[in-house]
Amino acid sequence: MKYLAEFRDGQTARSLLTEIKAITTRPWTIMEVCGGQTHAIIKSGINQLLPAEITLVHGPGCPVCVTPLEFIDKAIYLAGRPNTILTTFGDMLRVPGSSESLLSRQSEGADVRMVYSVLDAIRLARENPDKEIIFFAIGFETTAPGNGTALIQAKRLNLTNFSMLTCHVLVPPALRALLSGETGRVDGYLAAGHVCTITGLTDYKTLCHDFKVPIVVTGLEPVDILEGILHTIRQLEDGRANLENCYTRLVSDEGNLHAQTTLREVFKVCDRNWRGMGTIPESGLSIAEPFKQWNAEIKFDLSHISAEESGECIAGLILQGLKKPSQCLSFATDCTPQKPMGATMVSGEGACGAYYKYSRFLQSTTTT
Amino acid sequence: MTIQLSHGSGGKLSADLTRDLLLPRFANAALNQLEDQAVLSMPPGKIAFSTDSFVVSPLFFPGGDIGELAVNGTVNDIAMSGAKPLYLSLGLILEAGLAIATLERVLDSIARAAKTAGVTIVTGDTKVVERGNCDKLFINTSGIGVIQAGIELGVKNIRPGDKIIISGTIGDHGITILNQRNKLGDNISLKSDTAPLNGLIQTMLETTRGIHTLRDPTRGGLAMTLNEFSQGAGVGIELWEENLPITSQVAASCELLGIDPLYVANEGKLVAIVAPDGADSILQTMRQHKYGKNATIIGEVVPDHPAIVTIQTSLGGKRIVDMPVAEQLPRIC
Numbered sequence A: 001m002k003y004l005a006e007f008r009d010g011q012t013a014r015s016l017l018t019e020i021k022a023i024t025t026r027p028w029t030i031m032e033v034c035g036g037q038t039h040a041i042i043k044s045g046i047n048q049l050l051p052a053e054i055t056l057v058h059g060p061g062c063p064v065c066v067t068p069l070e071f072i073d074k075a076i077y078l079a080g081r082p083n084t085i086l087t088t089f090g091d092m093l094r095v096p097g098s099s100e101s102l103l104s105r106q107s108e109g110a111d112v113r114m115v116y117s118v119l120d121a122i123r124l125a126r127e128n129p130d131k132e133i134i135f136f137a138i139g140f141e142t143t144a145p146g147n148g149t150a151l152i153q154a155k156r157l158n159l160t161n162f163s164m165l166t167c168h169v170l171v172p173p174a175l176r177a178l179l180s181g182e183t184g185r186v187d188g189y190l191a192a193g194h195v196c197t198i199t200g201l202t203d204y205k206t207l208c209h210d211f212k213v214p215i216v217v218t219g220l221e222p223v224d225i226l227e228g229i230l231h232t233i234r235q236l237e238d239g240r241a242n243l244e245n246c247y248t249r250l251v252s253d254e255g256n257l258h259a260q261t262t263l264r265e266v267f268k269v270c271d272r273n274w275r276g277m278g279t280i281p282e283s284g285l286s287i288a289e290p291f292k293q294w295n296a297e298i299k300f301d302l303s304h305i306s307a308e309e310s311g312e313c314i315a316g317l318i319l320q321g322l323k324k325p326s327q328c329l330s331f332a333t334d335c336t337p338q339k340p341m342g343a344t345m346v347s348g349e350g351a352c353g354a355y356y357k358y359s360r361f362l363q364s365t366t367t368t
Numbered sequence B: 001m002t003i004q005l006s007h008g009s010g011g012k013l014s015a016d017l018t019r020d021l022l023l024p025r026f027a028n029a030a031l032n033q034l035e036d037q038a039v040l041s042m043p044p045g046k047i048a049f050s051t052d053s054f055v056v057s058p059l060f061f062p063g064g065d066i067g068e069l070a071v072n073g074t075v076n077d078i079a080m081s082g083a084k085p086l087y088l089s090l091g092l093i094l095e096a097g098l099a100i101a102t103l104e105r106v107l108d109s110i111a112r113a114a115k116t117a118g119v120t121i122v123t124g125d126t127k128v129v130e131r132g133n134c135d136k137l138f139i140n141t142s143g144i145g146v147i148q149a150g151i152e153l154g155v156k157n158i159r160p161g162d163k164i165i166i167s168g169t170i171g172d173h174g175i176t177i178l179n180q181r182n183k184l185g186d187n188i189s190l191k192s193d194t195a196p197l198n199g200l201i202q203t204m205l206e207t208t209r210g211i212h213t214l215r216d217p218t219r220g221g222l223a224m225t226l227n228e229f230s231q232g233a234g235v236g237i238e239l240w241e242e243n244l245p246i247t248s249q250v251a252a253s254c255e256l257l258g259i260d261p262l263y264v265a266n267e268g269k270l271v272a273i274v275a276p277d278g279a280d281s282i283l284q285t286m287r288q289h290k291y292g293k294n295a296t297i298i299g300e301v302v303p304d305h306p307a308i309v310t311i312q313t314s315l316g317g318k319r320i321v322d323m324p325v326a327e328q329l330p331r332i333c
Helices: A010-023 A035-044 A069-079 A090-094 A102-107 A118-127 A144-156 A171-181 A193-199 A202-211 A222-238 A257-266 A289-294 A315-319 A351-359 B012-026 B066-079 B100-117 B172-182 B198-207 B221-233 B248-257 B276-287
Strands: A028-034 A054-061 A084-088 A111-114 A132-139 A162-169 A188-192 A215-218 A243-245 A267-274 A278-287 B046-054 B084-095 B120-129 B137-147 B163-166 B211-215 B236-240 B271-274 B296-302 B309-312 B318-320
Touching: A010 A222, A028 A035, A028 A171, A028 A193, A028 A222, A035 A054, A035 A188, A035 A222, A035 A351, A035 B318, A054 A171, A054 A315, A069 A084, A069 A102, A069 A132, A069 A162, A084 A090, A084 A118, A090 A102, A090 A111, A102 A111, A118 A132, A118 A144, A118 A162, A132 A144, A144 A162, A144 A257, A144 A289, A162 A267, A162 A289, A171 A188, A171 A193, A171 A202, A171 A278, A188 A193, A188 A222, A193 A202, A193 A215, A193 A257, A202 A215, A202 A243, A215 A222, A257 A267, A278 A289, A315 A351, A351 B318, B012 B100, B012 B120, B046 B066, B066 B084, B066 B100, B066 B137, B066 B198, B084 B100, B084 B198, B100 B120, B100 B137, B163 B276, B172 B248, B198 B211, B198 B276, B211 B221, B221 B236, B221 B271, B221 B309, B271 B276, B276 B296
Parallel strands: A028 A054, A028 A188, A084 A111, A084 A132, A132 A162, A188 A215, A215 A243, B084 B120, B236 B309
Antiparallel strands: A162 A278, A267 A278, B046 B137, B084 B137, B163 B271, B163 B296, B211 B271, B236 B296, B309 B318
16 A cells, blocks of 8 residues: 555644644645646645645646547547547546537447557557547646557557547646736646656746746645645745755656657647637647658548637636636536536546535535 | 257247256245246245346456346345345346356356355246347346344434444455456456345344444445435435545555545445444444454434535545446546
8 A cells, every 4th residue: 555545644644734834924825737636635625624824726737628629529520430439538538529528429329438548549449450440639748658659559550540639738838828827826836746757847947937936846645735735835935936846756857758759759749729728839749740640630631620618617717726616606506517517527637526526515615 | 058049938948948057056945836926935024125137247256246246136135124035036138149157157156145145046037138139148136035023224213423334345346347347457356245244234133232224335335325325314424534444455446547435336245324322332243243344433424414425534624425426437647
């Protein structure tokens, strides 16, 4: 149970909370960037246990949530093609497109399959040479290298019946966009630990320097998160704005060089539309020229598919930390996991889903 | 040798199947009459009656198989009322092409499980469907048992202050099946917990006082059962995360797969809601039984937040344990 029990240990967590309380003298707002962190915070109740001066706001780090409607519609369209198996990660299945989800398309007969790894999709392609296997690839820098490896494999195996619909996004440009729009609303940031295992720290150092905010690279377990908060508060109370790495058991300065090489080989940086947030320059990865024959957007004509976001869902504001799920009028009334208006309600890392699942009746937390 | 459509047509092959495969395994006075129904004598008392269908894939898994599950599932459903299960029916739906050796293996297991649980199979039916119309083998069992005078378990007895006891570790069955189905790895020693709980329940009822209600947390897991209790009785339930018994293998598998063990199926566990002053003695009694060795008090019934189940986290926070809304889907990263 090493690495499971020790980072959820109640005693360790309580002593960190005591330390946080002891050093906090003023109100501070901290954004946890990663949706996995948001879920850990709500699930463990950290938000109820912090001193009243500290406000946590939830960031854009939910890859399912930021995938634009248009891409979901494209995936649903591809799933409806004859002789096709559309594969993707489980989280993506329930996310609503313009009129339906992959799960509802599946119940109507489309062959949509959940996979744990893109390599399962490659295996399906080899086992079903007479079918088109399409992998719907989403995610941040964490999932992109694995998916990139699949493209390298597809090329090596000359798999002509495999292709990838790609909507990868990058965290630092999104943080830059948030910080540029800021007027001192968020005082410090917990950077997403898993993303940093791949990227290393260079981009984050630049952000600290450019915007004079403390950024603390933080893991995803309750004790990790409390440590991240403690280090952020310490910097804020001392008037410092540095990059700190509190996730040293996984994150190194330079990151995962092998994964970075794969990313450079297979993908190119592109402008990307983030669901609810608009287009952010150089914030996405698309499939590079040498791999274009495995690009589902080129292989199948998808240019006729476009989609407009409904105005009712405030997921965009939630993903930027401007609103909390409990401040949405539709929360738990018109919008529920069974009948979601936006992806933040159904993704495993969406803030609305976390509030709904863990705290919708607990007044003390929904009003914070 | 495989099953053919005519094994279910009522003709000679059907009779052969009954004579060669079923009767030698299940022979008893009621079944041996080979009438269209079993004629039974019942001891005095109210009758508990339950039915359940079993469609698990794979048919065989570490710790059990579909046959054992089919007996234990219905035995447990009957026993949760406080009844002593007595008789089962056995309905088989077979897919043409099923290996007879596979069927025999399942029937052996059913016979063994029935003997262990102390029930007899007194009537049955076999149908065969065309290939592709069912997945190898489906089983339905129904059963009846008798409740002794004075035993009245039920949700209506639940009161604020009651303690909640689970008879052992949670999530073992569901995670074992998931692991088998997705071939996630052979290097973890996971095992289904399928077991007949009527013996444990009988001992609890005979030697202790204060049991208010019992239920087995099968599909939907502990979370589903506690939500049913909470909503049925209009009371709040509070769990204590640190007390939940869970093996490190199940905890680690759930963590890797992004699944919450509170929602994972169990097949050999019971939840008991008991009066606070009886809780310790019931717990001690359970721990002396082989199916209750790891019994633990995991929470209590509270007057606050009626119809809502909450859990006190190991950090000291509180969250909701909701009804499961859909099949749990793994997270992406």
